[in-house]
Amino acid sequence: MQNNPWNDLPKPFFAMAPMEAVSDVVFRHVIAYAAKPDLFFTEFVNASSFCSEKGIDSTKGRLAFTDDERPIIAQIWGNKPDEFAKMSKSLAKMGFAGVDINMGCPDKAVVRNLSGSALIRTPELAAELITATKTSGLPVSIKTRLGDTRIDQWNIWIAHILKQNIANLTIHLRTRKEMSKVGAHFELIPEIKKLRDKIAPQTLLTINGDIRDRQHGLELAKQYNIDGIMIGRGLFNNPFAFETKRTGHTRDELLQLLNLQLDLHDKYSIELEPRKFDPLKRFFKIYIREFNGASELREKLMHTRTTDEVRAILKELNATS
Numbered sequence: 240m241q242n243n244p245w246n247d248l249p250k251p252f253f254a255m256a257p258m259e260a261v262s263d264v265v266f267r268h269v270i271a272y273a274a275k276p277d278l279f280f281t282e283f284v285n286a287s288s289f290c291s292e293k294g295i296d297s298t299k300g301r302l303a304f305t306d307d308e309r310p311i312i313a314q315i316w317g318n319k320p321d322e323f324a325k326m327s328k329s330l331a332k333m334g335f336a337g338v339d340i341n342m343g344c345p346d347k348a349v350v351r352n353l354s355g356s357a358l359i360r361t362p363e364l365a366a367e368l369i370t371a372t373k374t375s376g377l378p379v380s381i382k383t384r385l386g387d388t389r390i391d392q393w394n395i396w397i398a399h400i401l402k403q404n405i406a407n408l409t410i411h412l413r414t415r416k417e418m419s420k421v422g423a424h425f426e427l428i429p430e431i432k433k434l435r436d437k438i439a440p441q442t443l444l445t446i447n448g449d450i451r452d453r454q455h456g457l458e459l460a461k462q463y464n465i466d467g468i469m470i471g472r473g474l475f476n477n478p479f480a481f482e483t484k485r486t487g488h489t490r491d492e493l494l495q496l497l498n499l500q501l502d503l504h505d506k507y508s509i510e511l512e513p514r515k516f517d518p519l520k521r522f523f524k525i526y527i528r529e530f531n532g533a534s535e536l537r538e539k540l541m542h543t544r545t546t547d548e549v550r551a552i553l554k555e556l557n558a559t560s
């Protein structure tokens with residue numbers, strides 16, 4: 240067994256959520272610059288792609304990271320134990336500090352593949368995947384939901400996972416069926432915590448869903464005495480969400496983050512893996528908001544084709560304001 244980074248985290252610790260096409264090496268660095276969480280995850284990576292000659296190239300961008308991001312956990316998805324074993328051994332060699340298995344994704348394509356949240360319906364396979372992943376020697380964690388369709392059955396699934404002796408359990412406090420359409424079930428945390436204390440006191444418990452920022456997370460951690468807080472979409476409203484004090488941020492501070500994202504996009508495209516420009520556009524609304532002329536500026540930027548075109552428009556804005 241290699242070092243277990245989960246044991247070195249503060250209490251409570253803050254993690255940036257894995258988010259496909261969002262939490263890549265570029266955006267993680269922007270968030271680290273704004274206000275760094277204690278732990279990073281990659282976006283999820285399909286084990287079948289990773290293990291196939293045809294698909295491996297598609298996983299490289301998702302798994303790219305730099306030394307200053309350690310400890311970083313790779314998140315994987317799929318449903319074949321042999322692939323999980325093979326992939327996690329490679330992840331150990333690549334320098335990842337742990338492997339997180341996605342057992343919560345409600346996306347139709349993933350569920351049809353009998354992966355992600357579909358594993359809630361095949362608990363024996365879920366356990367086999369964990370066992371296979373552990374053969375890498377890396378600590379294994381799980382990110383899941385409360386259950387498949389019924390909220391009143393959460394304890395059956397969560398108890399099963401807790402019995403697998405994992406390093407950390409992150410629970411997105413909704414069922415698969417609820418997607419993100421209802422509020423997170425914070426009211427269940429005390430019962431979940433009791434179950435964790437009974438079955439697996441050595442397993443860390445992280446909660447996720449609708450947590451806005453560090454202050455909100457600290458309130459929940461204090462109220463429920465949990466180990467970790469994971470924040471995802473809160474970063475879309477406030478990229479400074481992990482800062483230790485709530486402070487207002489100026490337009491220029493937000494635009495500085497956008498400029499950093501542009502620079503890192505170019506830098507890591509050269510140094511690590513080439514990255515496409517168009518997906519960058521989805522980030523504009525994170526930085527360009529709530530100031531006079533924000534929507535016009537966003538609209539203008541949607542027509543750009545290169546990072547230099549974006550920079551030119553931002554420079555013009557600076558010169559005229």
Ligand SMILES: Cc1cc2nc3c(=O)[nH]c(=O)nc-3n(C[C@H](O)[C@H](O)[C@H](O)COP(=O)(O)O)c2cc1C
Nearest residue numbers: 256257258259282283341411448449450470471472
């Ligand atoms: C754009 C997007 C991509 C996501 N991709 C992943 C993923 O790759 N792996 C995963 O476990 N969860 C993924 N999620 C779910 C988040 O990690 C998180 O569980 C969910 O958004 C609820 O937390 P939040 O309210 O803090 O965002 C994704 C969510 C979003 C919005």
